[in-house]
Amino acid sequence: MYICYITRRGKQEAVVIGIREYQRLREIAENAEGAWLNRLADEAESEGTEGAVSLEETAALVRAHQG
Numbered sequence: 001m002y003i004c005y006i007t008r009r010g011k012q013e014a015v016v017i018g019i020r021e022y023q024r025l026r027e028i029a030e031n032a033e034g035a036w037l038n039r040l041a042d043e044a045e046s047e048g049t050e051g052a053v054s055l056e057e058t059a060a061l062v063r064a065h066q067g
Contacts, residue, residue, distance in 0.1 A: 002018035017025075044052075053061075 001021050002016075003021075004016040005012050006014040006016065
């Protein structure tokens with residue numbers, strides 16, 4: 001594993017890592033994000049649909065707010 005710290009005035013500012021480590025960390029992050037989104041969807045589903053807004057309605061509201 002390759003790691004190089006970049007400092008500015010003695011304070012760590014950035015890290016350079018090898019491509020394999022980067023790819024491993026990206027996969028972990030993507031899996032965690034997927035699990036989080038699934039958990040949110042499960043929670044929303046268990047709460048029922050009363051007061052829910054469809055994806056299409058949400059998109060229309062966002063477009064209207066941007067315009």
